[in-house]
Amino acid sequence: MNMTTQSIEVRKLPAALGAEVRGVDLREDLSDETFAQILRAWYDNLVILLRDQDLSEDQQWQFGSRFGPLAGGHIPELEGSREGIAYVSNVRKDGKLIGILPDGEMQFHSDQSYREQPSQGSMLHAITIPRVGGNTLFLNCYAAYETLPQDVKDRLKGLRALHVYDYNLNPTQRARTIAPDAPTQLQPVVRLHPVTGRRALYVSRLITAYIEGMPQQESDDLLGMLFDHMEQPRFTYEHVWKTGDVLMWDNRCTLHARTDFDPSETRLLRRITLKGEPAIAG
Ligand SMILES: [Fe+2]
Incomplete structure (x- = not known):
């Protein structure tokens, strides 16, 4: 097999997270050494961006699989769907959507x-992008946790929250009610990253419903405060997509x-979703 060791360059983006990895052609069969550098850049920067790539479904699958096993999610009625791969798109063929999460904020x-x-991580490859908008915002949950006042950190210790996702109701905005059959999972509010050993806030406006064992008003107030804190622009990076981006x-x-x-x-992007491990409380 023809392995390529490429000399890569990692440039931090001018934001709270993210780095551009340059000098890599993902169509090549990357050496372990090159891949280790990419992996290091990912752990150090939380988000990595590789511009000007042109990957077939199989090439993207090969690259994604080096990070670990892919999560399920094969949706037979969707175009090109296979284990771990899906299209995020508003494209329709014969009146039917070919992908998931077609429209909107x-x-x-x-x-x-x-x-x-x-999932431990996800990857998108931009194929067709609207002229304006459909940007992806990323948020650094380490920084969001580390900047909390000590009394709030103390208050969060040992707390768990219920995560709920009702794809059938509305996959892009928070539902007002929890459907009895919606998938739910209790998760630690503060999560320890298994590789970096750093603590991160692990709650989100779309999916986290309430804190276990806390009166509802108190839970709403605490989560609302955490969401507002996390979503400050100083913790985010807004990615404006270009065709060929792999992120x-x-x-x-x-x-x-x-x-x-x-x-x-x-708007057409190809997504890979990696499997993950149960969250470790931080
Ligand atoms: Fe997502």
């Missing part, structure tokens, strides 16, 4: 946090959200 969340083993984020220490865009314009 989407609130901050961490992928699959409503599962017992949430990968760590679901254990970041949240992401999407800005609105004109639904009459085409």
Whole structure:
């Protein structure tokens, strides 16, 4: 097999998280050494961006699989869907959507946090992008935790919160009610990253419903305060997509959200979702 060791350059983005990794052609079969550098950049920067890539579904799958096993999510009725791969798109064929999450703004969340083993990371490859909007916002949950006052950190110790996702109701905005059959999972409010050993806030406006064992008003107030704190621009990076971008984020220490865009314009990205491990309380 023809392995390529490429000399990579990691440039931090001018934001609270994220780095651009340069000098890599992901169509090549990367050496272990090159991949280790990419992995290090990912752990250090939480989000990595590789511009000007042109990957087939199989090439993207090969690269994604080096980070670990892919999560399920094969949706047979959708275009090109296979284990761990889906299209995020508003494209329709014969009147039917070919992908998921077609339109509109989407609130901050961490992928699959409503599962017992949430995804460790996800990757998007931009194929067709609207002229304006449909940007993805990323949020640094380490920084959000570390900047909390000590009394709030003390208050969060040992707390768990219920994560709920009702895809059938509305996958992009918080539901007012919890459907009895919606997937739910209790998660630690503060999560320890298994690789970096750092603590991160692990709640989100889209998915976290309430704090276990706390009166509702108190829970709403505490979560509302945490969401407002986390979503400050000083903890975020707003990614404006270009065709060819490959962007990968760590679901254990970041949240992401999407800005609105004109639904009459085409938006097509190919997504890979990695499997993960149960969250460790921090
Ligand atoms: Fe997501």
